Amino acid sequence: MIKPTAKNKSVFSKTTNDFQSERLSEGMKVGLINLGCARNLVDSQAILGNLKKKGHRIVDIAKADIAIVNTCSFIEDARKESIDTILDLIELKKQGKIKKVIVAGCLAQRYAKELADEFKEVDAFIGTPTLDREEVPDQVLLTPKHYAYVKICESCFNQCSFCAIPKIKGKFVSRSIESVVEEVKQLDKKGIKEILIIGQDITAYGMDIYRQKSLAKLLKSIIPVTHNIEWIRLLYAFPAHVTDELIEVMAQEEKICKYIDMPLQHISDNILLSMNRNITTAQTHELLNKIRTYMPSGSLRTTFIVGMPGETEENFKEMHDFIKKTRFDRMGVFVYSQEEGTAAFSMADQVPETTKKKRLDVLMREQQKISKEVQNKFLGQTLKVLIDEKSESEKNVFLGRSEFDAPEVDGIVYVHSSKELKPGQFVTVKIIDSYEYDLVGEVV
Numbered sequence: 001m002i003k004p005t006a007k008n009k010s011v012f013s014k015t016t017n018d019f020q021s022e023r024l025s026e027g028m029k030v031g032l033i034n035l036g037c038a039r040n041l042v043d044s045q046a047i048l049g050n051l052k053k054k055g056h057r058i059v060d061i062a063k064a065d066i067a068i069v070n071t072c073s074f075i076e077d078a079r080k081e082s083i084d085t086i087l088d089l090i091e092l093k094k095q096g097k098i099k100k101v102i103v104a105g106c107l108a109q110r111y112a113k114e115l116a117d118e119f120k121e122v123d124a125f126i127g128t129p130t131l132d133r134e135e136v137p138d139q140v141l142l143t144p145k146h147y148a149y150v151k152i153c154e155s156c157f158n159q160c161s162f163c164a165i166p167k168i169k170g171k172f173v174s175r176s177i178e179s180v181v182e183e184v185k186q187l188d189k190k191g192i193k194e195i196l197i198i199g200q201d202i203t204a205y206g207m208d209i210y211r212q213k214s215l216a217k218l219l220k221s222i223i224p225v226t227h228n229i230e231w232i233r234l235l236y237a238f239p240a241h242v243t244d245e246l247i248e249v250m251a252q253e254e255k256i257c258k259y260i261d262m263p264l265q266h267i268s269d270n271i272l273l274s275m276n277r278n279i280t281t282a283q284t285h286e287l288l289n290k291i292r293t294y295m296p297s298g299s300l301r302t303t304f305i306v307g308m309p310g311e312t313e314e315n316f317k318e319m320h321d322f323i324k325k326t327r328f329d330r331m332g333v334f335v336y337s338q339e340e341g342t343a344a345f346s347m348a349d350q351v352p353e354t355t356k357k358k359r360l361d362v363l364m365r366e367q368q369k370i371s372k373e374v375q376n377k378f379l380g381q382t383l384k385v386l387i388d389e390k391s392e393s394e395k396n397v398f399l400g401r402s403e404f405d406a407p408e409v410d411g412i413v414y415v416h417s418s419k420e421l422k423p424g425q426f427v428t429v430k431i432i433d434s435y436e437y438d439l440v441g442e443v444v
Ligand code: SF4
Pocket: 156, 157, 158, 159, 160, 163, 164, 165, 166, 200, 201, 238
């Protein structure tokens, strides 16, 4: 088992250079497995884009000579999935089905030396591509052709006590407004319909290079260059950095989806403090009121962490009551994972695993009820839906999303239509049925 320690720079940079200059110097068939979040997906596309430019062919992993896995090390489960995938690829290499195994991403960055010691069969370990990326060729896109992620910053401005990301990713870096606007222009030219602005904390955008929170300004600069793009979606807002100006821009600009993904993580004052979230219970309530006043029909997604060290039954009850009362449209819950190198790692009063799991179950069951009721409110309404794909199992059924749902993480609208619909097409849909997370409708 790999024992986490600080990353070893010399091993890391040596293998990166091997990978880039020597080992893949001829045209080869390369396949990639992406693990983790949408931010990793953007990095995977950049890796494939660079390889394509160097003359390599991008193929399905089953047909590849070189297999790359872009790993995630956010929490224990993510690390396990990454390690299992590396082991699977090593097995394929042993069977002679692939020639080389390359490990990229957070896990490779965090545990470069340990991985190199443990997995001798891996040919190279590489980190994250640089932020100012070149245009990604269509052939290596890992998303459908009608939406695209635009990463505006790398690493995180914050130091949440439970999180290892700032340590793994290094200094927070924002792209310039000009660079982001240029990328959006290119995407718009290609006919993209939805862009998803992402980063670990997009609300801190600009605090390094412009010395102030500049997301609202960035959005105002992006909107005029969007012609084909009809939806701009914001992913991962840090509550303490959400400004009035940002809420106003979101509410006023038609193209910005009335959807906010804002991880709150907890609501008890003492836990928010020990998490180093820079926000209090009262400030959180005030912020939520403001968002709901400006965007009354908007969709609010959040995540919570149960079992943070020191979380008492009383703290948990406060969170449970808060969830019942606030009724989030979308909500995820994580179990606290003790991450080496974080401030919370050595905190007293670690919560037993069984208690954490119980708390997770209670919150998830509560949210299922809320979610079903939230979805019911759409019955009989008409929604603008972006078609993502055709159903593989049902005739005349297409899978789409309203502005209230992000791809991969949220629900789907099952659209019945006797006419053929294309991915990237917007349609008006009347909602006729609802489930816990998904909706069913017909084109009107
Ligand atoms: S906001 Fe906190 S939890 Fe999120 S990436 Fe940054 S440090 Fe980690």
